Amino acid sequence: VNQDGRSGYETFESDGNRSYIIAEFFPRMAVYNEIEGWQNYQFWGNGEFALPFGNYEVKINVPADHILDATGELQNRKEVFSKDMLKRYNKAKKSYDKPIMIVTQSEAEETEKSFSNNKKTWHFKAQNVRDFAFATSRKFIWDMMAVKIGNRDVMAVSLYPKEGNPLWEDYSTIAVAETLKTYSDYTFDYPYHKAISVHAKQIGMEYPMICFNFGRPNIDGSYSDDVKFGMIGVIIHEVGHNFFPMIVNNDERQWAWMDEGINTFVQYLTEQKLGKDYPEIIYPNENYPSDRGPAELITNYMSVDQNFLAPIMTNPEHVYSLGPNAYGKPATALNILRETIMGKELFDHAFKTYSKRWMFKHPTPEDFFRTMEDASAVDLDWFWRGWFYTTDYVDIGIKEVKQYYVSPGPGKEMRKIMEERGIPMNRLRPMIYFEDFENDTENLKDGNPLENSKLLNNYLNENYSEEEISNLKVPKYFYEVIFDKPGGLVMPIIVEYEYEDGTKEKIKYPVQVWRKNDNEVSKLIKSNKKIINITLDPDLETADIDTSNNSWPKKQEDSDFDKFKKRIKG
Ligand SMILES: [Zn+2]
Incomplete structure (x- = not known):
């Protein structure tokens, strides 16, 4: 399928090559959970996935001149990497402040001029993940850097064709690293060994350890602030999905807000943190121009005709505007709860408790509401009732x-x-x-x-x-x-x-x-x-x-x- 929705490929007319971002290519069993029984509601387009955790071992056979990365640990790096790539990879494992090129733009441009008839097999194993996805192309530029999470090293990784530059070499891996650090601070230490951001033409979509993100400059390399901040924002968002729902694993088919809303909230915190840590990236703005999170940005949505509103606690297929309903409004609600009602210290403690308590488990909305109250000793029934169950x-x-x-x-x-x-x-x-x-x-x-x-x-x-x-x-x-x-x-x-x-x-x-x-x-x-x-x-x-x-x-x-x-x- 052409790149659309949640995966696919893109053909580059200028050189005839394709970039593949592949997911949902194998059948899955419906989930049986102990609260609702079978989750047999069909996929209609908005409500995403209800998925159990599993272990994967996958071998992918592609043209020998392709670069490939995927969910899981690469088992045969010495077979699929050149000597130069291995050397650079070892350097990247020690580079905590900036990305190291594993495949440079000039190497990628050289590769995309020809087509190899040989094949190569990339072998991955992934433990305790709710899905598997990969990306491959002979056009890919590849960079990585190390991020200290607790006492472990995690690799922040980006894959992009030259069409993504100069944006992608400047910001993608930095945004991945900032996301892993900031989300880990607010939740739990990121437990996987890497997070990959892949450049896609027009989609933003998340899978365990790998996500596909839009944000492309004009052909001459110029770009607007909208494109730049849109790209950094979507990378933070999709990498952030590793935490919600890939690890704190809610049923997306029924409750989109539990991952989208909670994730958009931490995305806002991360954008603001990035603005503080990298003032040169957001210059001349003083704060990162987040488009969701601050209270005044949700008032337009909340004041529309009541006939076109549904409570947050609504199945994602049944709402008029999923963006503000499942992303903007819950993110804003949590932001208000943190900054205005509970105070940052108390909220952060309760939120961290929720995240840790429900790691590698399947929380329901009530588990979120109750954990926030249980951990903070604050009665928030009125808040959940008003913000999540009504359109007031x-x-x-x-x-x-x-x-x-x-x-x-x-x-x-x-x-x-x-x-x-x-x-x-x-x-x-x-x-x-x-x-x-x-x-x-x-x-x-x-x-x-x-x-x-x-x-x-x-x-x-x-x-x-x-x-x-x-x-x-x-x-x-x-x-x-x-x-x-x-x-x-x-x-x-x-x-x-x-x-x-x-x-x-x-x-x-x-x-x-x-x-x-x-x-x-x-x-x-x-x-x-x-x-x-x-x-x-x-x-x-x-x-x-x-x-x-x-x-x-x-x-x-x-x-x-x-x-x-x-x-x-x-
Ligand atoms: Zn999302």
């Missing part, structure tokens, strides 16, 4: 801000209530009164609360020394901020208060504030400085789909017409 979105707003001052007696509202109920003034017990700022008829609102309330003053004098009282900070401004929640999802309320002297204060009210009232939450803020601005979710970390209700005083938003006018003008 986050929208929290500032409904109202009321200001109060301390008043000696009951104010207008209180007096009205007493009148209505016929309660005489002398029935009131001594109290400290807050009166609405707007109702100040006696010019008390700018006064000192201690002077406004004799009761408060007496209380302090009776209970504290003069020195203690003079050290007290007496708040002058009292606010009640009422938050509402047009969206269905609950989230911590993250608020930035800006005072008139320009200082800012960020307060995070935990998600539990919504427990007893799902509609509204009100908070009393006291301060000796006047609040001039209140901003909800100032760093856009909660995936709030509508930010027009996130500030007080309400910001004047341009109408769509104004925005349009500005756009065509500028």
